[in-house]
Amino acid sequence: MKLAVSAEGPDLNARAGGRFGTSAYFIIVDPQTMAFEAIRNPGAAGQRAAGIQAVILAISQKVDAVLTGFCSPTAAKYLSENGVRVATGIDATVQDAVRQYLEQIQTQSQTPLDATGARKNKINRESLTHALKISARQLASLLPVLIGVILLVGLFNALISKELLSFLFSGNALRDTLAGSFLGSLMAGNPITSYVIGGELLTSGVSLFGVTAFLVAWVSVGLIQLPAEIAALGRNFAVVRNGLFFILSIIISILTVTVYRVVMELFS
């Protein structure tokens, strides 16, 4: 058995409890041997999606139960759907919390504390409302930027001359592809924005090679996010990955457009 205890410090004597998503550490304990590992909680600063990150962390550690002070219903739902029990209301040291938990599961046949047992994923009214709320929130978070882009594209159509576009995108497949990859690598954001810009570039006469490279590079290469990727995954990884995906955006563009033209010719 493996338990994850949210704690203020990195050892068994640290205070357990607090909020599951924002506690400073997770102590992963084997209750049989009391061997433990302290993991700093990436969401301790309380940024967005801290609870989900904590859920992901607990699942990736393959723990059987989470012992914490408070756990949001959403996080508890995700955990229980993945077979992880959730025991809340913990207010003791990590060591004592683990001991109390073991005592209770040994003496009770029912779920310990206010634990939520693992249950099967089933669609009910609650999960429908939950999915509807999350989708509405996701779409609402997209809209401000999307509206900004739509208005900007309008300005672009009214103000940017065909001559300037012809200067950037010559119509030469290789040059256009390179220009598209560079432009896509420099820009970032939701892919839907790249579709809108790419679609408008296409109607403005930019070649499909350039637009395709732009679409692929937009999501897979991130010069703006590079410092964040270096910090998270290391310089070598981030530089090699972005470099290779830049080349890939060119290859995908050439392959997709060439095959697309052949297919369209065959079936037209």
Add this chain to the structure above:
Amino acid sequence: MKIHTGLRNFIFPGSVILIYGILFFFNFDKAFHALLSSTRLSLMLLLPLSLVFTLMFFMNLFLSPAHVTGFLGKKSGARGLILSALAGIISAGPIYAWYPLLKDLKKNGAANSPIAVFLGNRAVKPFLLPVMISYFGWEYVALLTLFTIAGSVATGYIVGVLVQDST
């Protein structure tokens, strides 16, 4: 000074509206033409966006971040790469939210290839396909999706070969 995230989302559209205000003042005709163009674009996006919402709803109903982790946490090898590609395709939200998890997975022994495959396959967004199809047609989108998935898996594998795992 820390700007609230909700407010920060409106800085960009607010700035564009400001440009429109200035343009209306100096060149009414151009501003009106720009607004007409934007209205046409908004109307064109209404139907695809409704489909996007429907797909988002079903993905949120049946998939959770826990599923993504389940796929990404698997061992390496061909199966691991395919599952990582699947995790990238179904993952949602900004890339920044995923960096701490990827860092943690790497610290816990995840190899470089599955992480690179995951990041590459974030380019494929099933719930946004209606918008993409409305612009480029389904034949093009199908080919692009196919090449993106295959290319990302191959490139992710090469990243793993070129970059030594730190563990």
